[in-house]
Amino acid sequence: MLAYVMRRLAYGFLTIQGVLLLLFALFFLYAKPEDVARRAVGEKAPPEVIQQWIVNHGYDRSWYVQLGDHYRRMLTFDFGRSDADDEPIARRLRRGILPSLSFTVPTFALGITLGIALSLFVAYFRETYIDRTGVVLCVLAMSVSVLLYIIGGQFLIGKVLHWFPISGFDPSPQVVLRFIALPILIGVVGGVGSDVRFYRTVFIEETNRDYVRTARAKGCGDGRIMARHVLPNAMIPILTRVVVAIPFLFTGSLLLESFFGIPGLGAVTVEAINGNDFATLRVMVYIGALLFVGFQILTDISYTFVDPRVRLG
Amino acid sequence: MESHVVSNIVVAALLAGMAWAAWLARRSDLWRDAARGLRRRRPVALLVVGIYVVVGLADAVSWVGGFGESLGADIVARHKPRSLIDRLFPVDFRERSYSAPLADVEFYGEAPLQHPGAHLLGTDILGRDILHLVLKGARIALLIGGLTSLIVIPLALLFGISAGYFGGRIDDVVFFVMSTLASIPGLLLLIALVMVMGRGPVQVCVAMGVTSWVGFCRVVRGETFKLRELDYVQAARALGTSELRIILRHILPNLMHLVIITFVLLFSGLVLSEAILAWLGIGIDGSWGQMIDQARDELARDPIIWWNLSAASAALFGLILAVNLVGDAVRDVLDPRTLRERP
Numbered sequence: 173m174l175a176y177v178m179r180r181l182a183y184g185f186l187t188i189q190g191v192l193l194l195l196f197a198l199f200f201l202y203a204k205p206e207d208v209a210r211r212a213v214g215e216k217a218p219p220e221v222i223q224q225w226i227v228n229h230g231y232d233r234s235w236y237v238q239l240g241d242h243y244r245r246m247l248t249f250d251f252g253r254s255d256a257d258d259e260p261i262a263r264r265l266r267r268g269i270l271p272s273l274s275f276t277v278p279t280f281a282l283g284i285t286l287g288i289a290l291s292l293f294v295a296y297f298r299e300t301y302i303d304r305t306g307v308v309l310c311v312l313a314m315s316v317s318v319l320l321y322i323i324g325g326q327f328l329i330g331k332v333l334h335w336f337p338i339s340g341f342d343p344s345p346q347v348v349l350r351f352i353a354l355p356i357l358i359g360v361v362g363g364v365g366s367d368v369r370f371y372r373t374v375f376i377e378e379t380n381r382d383y384v385r386t387a388r389a390k391g392c393g394d395g396r397i398m399a400r401h402v403l404p405n406a407m408i409p410i411l412t413r414v415v416v417a418i419p420f421l422f423t424g425s426l427l428l429e430s431f432f433g434i435p436g437l438g439a440v441t442v443e444a445i446n447g448n449d450f451a452t453l454r455v456m457v458y459i460g461a462l463l464f465v466g467f468q469i470l471t472d473i474s475y476t477f478v479d480p481r482v483r484l485g
Numbered sequence: 486m487e488s489h490v491v492s493n494i495v496v497a498a499l500l501a502g503m504a505w506a507a508w509l510a511r512r513s514d515l516w517r518d519a520a521r522g523l524r525r526r527r528p529v530a531l532l533v534v535g536i537y538v539v540v541g542l543a544d545a546v547s548w549v550g551g552f553g554e555s556l557g558a559d560i561v562a563r564h565k566p567r568s569l570i571d572r573l574f575p576v577d578f579r580e581r582s583y584s585a586p587l588a589d590v591e592f593y594g595e596a597p598l599q600h601p602g603a604h605l606l607g608t609d610i611l612g613r614d615i616l617h618l619v620l621k622g623a624r625i626a627l628l629i630g631g632l633t634s635l636i637v638i639p640l641a642l643l644f645g646i647s648a649g650y651f652g653g654r655i656d657d658v659v660f661f662v663m664s665t666l667a668s669i670p671g672l673l674l675l676i677a678l679v680m681v682m683g684r685g686p687v688q689v690c691v692a693m694g695v696t697s698w699v700g701f702c703r704v705v706r707g708e709t710f711k712l713r714e715l716d717y718v719q720a721a722r723a724l725g726t727s728e729l730r731i732i733l734r735h736i737l738p739n740l741m742h743l744v745i746i747t748f749v750l751l752f753s754g755l756v757l758s759e760a761i762l763a764w765l766g767i768g769i770d771g772s773w774g775q776m777i778d779q780a781r782d783e784l785a786r787d788p789i790i791w792w793n794l795s796a797a798s799a800a801l802f803g804l805i806l807a808v809n810l811v812g813d814a815v816r817d818v819l820d821p822r823t824l825r826e827r828p
Contacts, residue, residue: 190665
């Protein structure tokens, strides 16, 4: 197991090198520094100002110096300053992580619970009208754009019903729930369709196995079969889907955060996009990839906990 | 060459290609059965997709000059190419600003409209007819799905087949590229690519192509792995058939059903991601996503402007739902096992 993890870590490190190389090609070789500078200081800025900006941000050095610098900074987590307003990027990340987590973690937990509960329910009633209606509802829910969920939710719940504020954020524990309730609700509703459809397929595949028939022949009730036999055996596909989604808790949600005015990492990314801040965008992509690689290894390790047949090595 | 001429040629080529594919498919029992199964399972959804395709293609065919109707004194209209869809509406079919559906007066100020009662779905802030804009959006949606697939499918086939068939070093390299691209969160990579390449329909489609070929490549690689060991491929090799011929005659035809399934399943995801790009201001002009984005603030007005948002969302929802339903049916008909839903 240890040898396996070491090997995966080594390959993960290699993958991260690939990501860094891609980012370098994209942001340093493909993007012209003049364009980046012009976007940062303004279209009509005099050439000296643009030149000065390029020198200040180190885009004038030869490519191999920049490549070395890029690697050193990324691997030591010394992210430097933003291209847009010279704020240290690390400070932005520290400021944004808590607001992001404060609503992505509840969304994630609620989403999984609801998704698995609903899909167990429809799989329990498989090949009946309940199941078919459930599948149709899932496809309907999946066909609606996220944008519409957000705009509709803000309009209906925020503006017409006045249950929650339309947007805003306050980290103090007494009032934070008022602000994150609506984003959580929309996040859960927006994702539940595809979740239920996926888990339902997994559960139904599992209910066709022989051990389920044996359990039923022994007189085991349907509810108990679902909870005690089918669910544990379906854990591997569930874990694959769930653990890989965890990195997105940290990178936040671009859409939800900026629509609801939550000052998290998703909002930082959107700000970077709107302000043509390539340095921040680069760091966000890198952190996303880093977390993804890490959690993929964790996914593999988590298999051994739910299925004793899995041996890593 | 002018862009509308290029677009006309592309439409002609597409129609010819579709006719050719239909002719080829009719000759094989397998594909004929699949088509029949599809028609039986999802007749309505197929019809809806067909209508969207016809509208989209009709908007891609355009030419300069009149077609019997009088162009009036408008000198600009006389020299601008207008598509078949544009020709369904009068040349000067505009108001000064918002008009509610079927209204006789302007929404703000109640001044009389130029075309009272003629705007079935109302007009937007610039006075453009919403029905017209929504119909034109179908072409953009087809462009997003079609052009991106044109990048994704050849790329995935090339890398997937060479990795799966030759294995060894080639497989290692392809696998490394795939795992690198797959480890970057899709939306972030998509945004980074569009930001660096700049706005525009081709750039957006290329970026979406780069971010979405990996999943399909993985499937192709795995399937080629299996096909390579099958008896008929071994027999062809024993007979001294060249590698290229084996790939083209024995491997590729057996991957075609996966290509079709992927195309349909990919389509709805692409159109939905474009809506997110449009909201970030880096989408394609004229898409439904852009209309939704522009209509966002209109719900905050009082009285609210609801027709713009509803029309664009309904058009988007209709297409995605129909494509999703057809996609599921296509998968059931062509491939009950390989492409089950999975992470």
